[in-house]
Structures are given as C-alpha cells and as structure tokens.
Amino acid sequence: MSLRLIPFADPGVPDTRSGLRLILWLEHQQLRGQLAAVGWGLLFFSGIAAAPVAVGLAVQAVIDKSWPRLLLAGVLLLAFGAAKAGSDAFFHRAVVTNWISTASRLQQLLFRKASELGSLLTRRIAAGEVVAVSSGDVEKIGWFVEVLGRFTAALLTCFAVVVGLLFYEPQLGLVVLVAVPVLAFSIVPLMGPAERRADVQRAKGGRATELAADTVAGLRVLRGIGGEQLFLDRYRAASQEYRASAVRSARMWSLIAALQVLMFGLFLVVVVWFGVRLVLDGKISVGELVTTYGFITFMLVPLHTFEETASAFIFSKVSARRAARVLSLRRTDEEFAASEAELPSGDVVDPVSGLMVPAGSFTAVVCGDPDAGGRLADRIGGHSPEANPDDASVLVDGVELDRLPLESARTAVLVQDKDPVLLSGTVSDLFDVPASGAVTPEAALDAAQCADILDVLRQTLPSGETDPMRAVLTERGRSLSGGQRQRIALARSLYVDPTVLVLDEPTSAVDAHTEARIADSLRALRAGRTTVVFTSSPLMLDRAERVVFVPDGQVDAVGTHHDLVHDNPRYRAVVTREDEPTLEEESA
Template structure:
C-alpha cells in the first residue's frame, strides 16, 4: 500500500480482543511494506557495520605499508558509503509509508465505527477519548508498526556482527557477544515505569487543557457571576499537577538516558582495554583491534533501534487498548443478507406506538427534551441501547439477555425494519437532525454539498430555512461591508462559531432539506429563532416537504398548527393523536405542554411535572 493510494477501499475487520492482538493484526496487514522496509534496513545496517571491516583493512594496510590494500580498503568504504546512502533513504521512505498507512487504517476504522454507531457512540465512550484515538493514539500505533521492520533489521545486524566477531577474533568477539545483550536489555525494566509516568502526565495535561478551554468558552458567564477567580484557581492547581507529573516523568527518562550512555561507554572501554592488552601480547594485530573497536562503535546505531522498539511498544500498548475498546463496540442488530428495494411507506415505532404516515407532516410533542432526543434517535435507527461490547467485553444493555437476541424491536419503514437494512441504505432512507447540529468548517457551498436526491436545490432549501440574513452576513464577510461577495464561497469557521445560534440552526436545517431523504426527522428545528422567523420556517418546511414523510419533534404552536397530525407522548408511549386544534380542545395534558396550562385535577404533564 502506497500513500498516494489512500484511503483504503476496505480497512478490514480488526482483531479487537486485546491491544496486543490489534497491533499484530495491523502488522499482518502490512507484510509487503514491512518486507520492503526490512530489506532496505538490512542493507543500511549491514553497510554501516561493514565500515568496520574497511577501516580495519585500511589501518592494517598503513601499518604494513601496503598501497594496494589501502586502495582496496578505500574502494570498499566508498561502496559501503553508497549502500548506506541508498539504504538510509529507501528505508526512511518505506518505514514512513508504513507509519502513515497504519495510522490511516486506524483512522478509517474509527471513522467507519463512528458512522456505524452514530451519536450512540458517545454514550459508551467519551468524545475526548474518540478524538484521542483518532489523533495521538493513531500516531503512536503507526509509530510501533513502523519501528518493527527497523527493529528486526537492527536485531539481525547485531546478531550477524556478534557472530562474525566471534569467528573473526574469538577473544574479543565473546566479550562483545556478551556485552551487546546486556546493553540492549538494561533499560527494559525502566520503560514500563517511564511509560506510566508519561501517561499520567498526558492525562493531567489533557485535563488542564480541557479546563482552560471550558474556562475561556464560558468566560462571559463566569464574569457575570463572578466566578473567574474560582476557575482560575482550579486551572492553577491543575497546571501545578501537570508540572509535578512532568518533573517525575523527566527524572525517569533522564535515568534511562544515563543508562543508555553509561553501559555502551563501559562496553567500549572494556573492548579497548582488553583489546590493547591482547595487541601488546601479540595475540591480535592492530588492524584486528581497530576492526573490533569500529564494529562495537558502529553497532551503537542498530542498538538504538532496539531501544526505540521497546519505547514504541510501551507507548503504543495503551493506545492500542483504547483503540480496541472503541472499535469493539458493535450494533446489537446487524444488517441481513437479503436484498431490500428502497424502503417506502409509513414510519412506525413498535416500542412507543408512534406512527408517521407516508407523505404527511407529523408533529410529536414530548414534555421532556431528553425523551424527544431519544425518540428522534430511535426513529433514525439509533436506539439508545443499540450498542454492546464486543464478544469478549462485559458491557451489556439492561434490555438484553446475556447471549440472547435484542429485546427492543426496530423501527420499521413500510415493512422493513431499519436495523436489518445495510447501514448506508438506512441512513439514506431516514435522516435525523438533532437539536444541536454541527457545522463543519468550509464554505457554504461545501456545507450544502451533501449526498441528496437532487430534487431540492440549495437556493430552495436556504429559502425555506429563512437564511436570507445569513447570506447577507456571509456576503459582507467576504468583501467587507458592501455585501457584493458570493456568500456561497464565504468560509464558515469550525462549528460555525462566527454565526449566531439561530443562524447555525437554520443553515443546518437547509443542509437537511437539501438532502431530501425519504423520511426527515427534525428535533426542535426552530428553538433558537424568534416567533416570526419560526412561522416562516414552518411554512417553508411544509411547502418543501410536501408529499414527503416528515417528523418534527417540537412544542411550538406555530409548527404544530401546520402539521397534518400531532402525536402527544406520555413518557415513552403515545397518549393522544389528532390535529393541533383538536388536541387543544380535548386533551389537558397537551395544553399543559403546548399552552403551559396546568392540568386540572392532576400534577403531571406529558412526561414532565408541572
């Protein structure tokens, strides 16, 4: 796999039984790239080790006043230099390719899992952990996969050097063969402790960063209640904890660095002292001494790869565990292998009894916003209890018997359960816009460039969502104050931070209308706009979604009055069905939610105490 071929058409099905198994799975899927990196790594490392032979021949030729031998040594060193340059460039290219492609595979797997689970994912895993896995953890995992080939090349080179030295000069070769493993393995007992301290430091730094971001985001509110000093003191305390953790981590890493300098130096001194004694005794020549010394000196290069491997594994293990934990989450019901034509018909939820007839605008009134949000997710095929741990995990939903089938039936579109549809077909059939939609950074044209039926134009959707003032503001932002710029090409900042809440909500509504799905579910689509704008938006939705199935969860009379039918929810069951005016006349619980009138003779509304 080459970088220019990314992304993968299919990143595969990962082994998420443990972090170690996940790392092994990633490595197995890069055997071609690993073999290429190993080959170039061996060329590079063996050429570096071969310089010791060339240096020893050259020194001995000078001692013997052998011009021909010196020339041959020069040619050998020049050839090895070319091999080193070529091997170093190509191994760097191959290993970086392995790193990037492994990280990309992890990110694609995570993106696929996020798309599969939807908003339910953040109920099982914190959003910050998902971001960590897709960024820093993906890089650490890629680093480990990249280091493996260089480690194998380095270990092979050290083994060859030790074997060659034992054969070439047994007296010194045995010392080197014993010393190399000691030097390589000496820091291993310290690495887990150092890795743990580094993890603690990162966790505390992440908390401090999150605390700072929250403080800045809520600074206006904090100033209003006089809470700046309280949050600043919290940040100071968190910052001091980060400093202390960093100092403790630095102490461990400094000890590791000291060991990495002390032991190789001790081995070098031992080889020089013992070799000099052997040379003085006449048991070895000066050229042999220089060859062994040079081999030990040059072998420090592959030894660093051995240490890097241990370090990369220590860092990647927690990252792989986090990635495996996220990727292990599964939908409780998977798509069947049967062929489904594009589903049409009424949208029906067998759990609540809610029915949204085909082609009609159905409004749903819930007294509790959380109930409304959960219902919206169910209607889109994302029930709150729809995620379970992988087979080896121990998390299960209360409504699921261990090892048994799902206890909660799926929402049906026509005769087809949404859970049995392939994921892309289910998402195409039913689109849910929650009460806090997210706008990605980019231009307005890019924001509205979404998969759609093609029947609704961007201008019609923007008009129905009453976005004229948003277009004017974007036009002014693109050219200054004359308003002559193209609003469709005006960049929108991340999450639409440069826009007001009502403007963001209307742009998100326009994006949903452009999509033109078979069924559109809107959760409080006008909660952030004034009543006049809300009335026009309601009329726009009614007109643009004519003869299309639309479900609006709202309690605004302006929206409810335009609906073909209104459903009143009492907790998680249907309490009454009718038009807005019929329910106002006949249903006290409906008036308690919509008109804010207390029910006579009772102290409860549809799901919420009065």
C-alpha cells in the same frame, strides 16, 4: 506501499478486540512496506557495521607499512560509505512511508466510524477523547510501525556482527555474545513502570483536551453567563496535572536512557581492557583490536533502536487501546444487516414507545423531557446508544430498520439533532451531500427562512462577487448565531429530502415570527413525505397534522394541538409551561 494510494479505497476491517491486536493488524496491513524498510535497513546498517573492517585494515597496513593493503582499505571504506549513503535515502523513505500509511489508514477508519455512528459517537465517548485519538494517538501508533522496521534491520545486522566476531576473534566475540542480550534486556524491569506512567499521562492529556474542546464549543454561552474564568481554572488545573504526569514519564525514560549509556560504557571499558591484554600477549594485532572495537561501538546503534522501540511500543499500546475502543463501537443493527433491501416508504412504528407516524404525514412529537425526545429521535434513526437487544426494532413500512444495510437506513431516515454540525467551507459546499434531487438548495434555503443570512454572508464576499453561495462559513458555523446555524442546518436536511425526516428541536433558537414561517414552509415543502418534529413549541405544534404526546417513554395521547391542549392537562402543562396538575386535579 506507495503514498499515491492514500487515501485508501478500502482501509479494511480492523481487529479491535484489544489494542495489541489492532497494532498487529496494522502491521500486517503494512507488511510489504515493512519488508522494504528491512531490506534497505540491512543495506544501510551493513554499510555502518562493515566500516570497522576497512578502518582496522588501514591501521594495520600503516603499522606494517603495506601500501597495497592501505589502498585496499581505502577502496573498501569508500564502497561501504557509498552503500550507506545510497541506501540511507531509500531507507528513510520506506520507514516514513510506513508511518504515514499507518496513520492515514487509522484516520480513515476513525472517520468511517464517526460517519457510521453520527451523533452517537460523542454520546458514548467524550469529544475531547475522540480528538485525542484521531490526532496524538494516531501519530504514536504510526511511530511504532515505523520504528519496528528499523529495529528489525538493526537486530539482524547486530546478529550478523556477533556471528562475524565469533569467527574473526572468538574470545572477544564470546564476550560480546553474552553481554549484548544482557545490555538489551537490562531495561525490561523498568518497562512496566514506564507503561503505567505513560497510561496516566495519556489519560491526563485526554482530560485536558476534552476540557479545551468543551470550553471552545461553549465559549459563546460562557461569555454570556460569565463562566469563562471557572472553565479557565479547570483547564489550568487539568493542564498542570498533564504536565506533571508528562514530567514523571520523562524521568522514567531518562533513567532508562542513562542506564543504557552506563551499561554500554562499562561493557566497552571491559572489552577494551580485555582486548589490550590480548594485544600485549600477542594473540591479536592492533588492527584486529581496532576492528573489534568498531564492531562493538556499532552495537550502540541497535541498542538505542531497541530502547526507542520499547518506548514506541509502550506509548502506542496505550494509544491503541483507546483507538480500539472507538473503532469497536457499533450500531445495534450491524449484526442483523441484510445484504440487499429496498428503501421503505410507509408508516413508521416504534414498538417500544408505541409511536406511530403515518406515511406522508407531518407529525409532531412532544416528550416533555428534551433528553428523552433526543433519545427517541435517535432510536427512530437507528442511532440509539441505549438500545436493549431484546427490544423490537423501529419498523418503516413493516421493515425492521435494524435489518437494513447501513447505507439504506441512512437514505431512508435522516435525523437532525438539536446541535447539528456545520463544517468549514462555502455555503455551496454545505449542500455537497447525497440528495434525492427533488429539492434545490435555493428552495431549501427559502423554506428554512435563510434570506437574511444570505444577505449578511453576501456582504462578506470579496469585491466583484455577488453569489452568497460562495460565502465562507467558519468551522461549526461559529460566525453565525445559534438561530442562524439552526436554519442553515435545516436547509441542508430539507435539501437531502429523505423518505423520513426526523427533526429534533429544529427551531429552539429561532424567534417566534421566523418559526411560524418555517413551520408553514416545512409543511408545504414536505407535503407527501414523512416528517417527524420533536418540539414543544405551540407554533410548530399548531401547524402539525397530528401531535403525539409521549411522556415517560410511552404514547399517552394522539390528536391535534388544539384538542390536546383542551383535553389533556399534562400535555397543556408541557406546551404552555404551566405547573403539572396533581392526581386529584386530573381526576376532577
């Protein structure tokens, strides 16, 4: 597998039924690369294993004072060394290629899953866990795929050496045949405890990463309320727990490594003692003993590789379980997706809540509970993490959204949640997204009232640059205030110009004057297009063509903001922040 193919045009459909099945699927995808690694590995290990033949022949030639055999031994040693040196580079390249290819394939699968799920991903799995899977876990899984090719080559070479010893010196060969499996499997009883400790270490590391990600994401808020020290103490405690679990895991692997060295050392002492007895009895020559000793010391290579493979398998199995968990997440509509469908453009109807949004209208939805509003917004966009399989799907122009292909659903309905993500790059890169082409970036920025933001960004440009679209935004837009991030994200959504645009609290961090101008521009720019805004702001509600009040997950009232404020006490309590009326007051 050539690295030129990365990124893959299609990373494939992984088997996510378990962590082990995911590893086996990745191994199958890398089959050609593994065969290449095994081939070069056989040549590499054969060069090492065959060297004792030349050394033993040279020692015996010196004892017998046979210069022709000494010359032959030198030629053989040179040939074996050349084979080892020549194959080493290709062998290393093959195994590293397997590692990088597997890690890249897995990262592509994770990125594809993240793009499919959108904001749903971090609602089901903590952001820190996602970061840990896409970084450390990917590396560990790739490590096992890499080491498996080396282990296979070493194992086949070891088998060939044992068979050769049985023919070369049957008595010593029989001892090696019995001892090598015992040495290899002597660490098996310790694999279970090692895996459990690795699992605990991985869980502690994920928790520490999650705390770090949450702390960095909320650093601005923490500084405002003086909560930095509290989260610092939490992270310090979590990191110390992670350190302690890593030390416990390392102690187990140190014990396994020490056991391997001890067992092999004892085995080598027994073989040498037995071989010297055979030399003294005249049954084998000194050269044959040296050759046999060289063969046996070579066994240390596959034994160490076996230990590394066991370690890689345990860590990768733990990591693969978590990767499979992320990759197994699915939208509720995937099993119903049709192969082809035209983009709907009619009324939006949610049978569960009773919400109906006429096509081409500017509709505001008031839920009272921001979390409930976010869930309803996600449901309209087909992202709902709590969807009941028995619930009817949201209808767009009479077509069930869950029956649309994913790409068509994303094109028809765009949901901007209350915490939109801005990636690092220039302002121009921000608008490098699929769009209808009906709205220009400049018009979208103007509608979102971003003129002052562009003026600030223009001052950050190098001398000679005047185009604010070339200004650089930091990761997640942390160089901007909360209101500025909201307006930039709103401009991006307006530029996409979807058939149905769903905005969840798009102006919650914007001042009143700017919010009023955004509401007017939003209504003008989206004229004739369906726009749903989840908000409780009177300024935005007053500009909406119709307002739907959805308390407790069900539509309670529909009308204009002015009418609902006067006729519905519960609605008035939500949008004016008054105390909710009692049952007696509502009856009166």
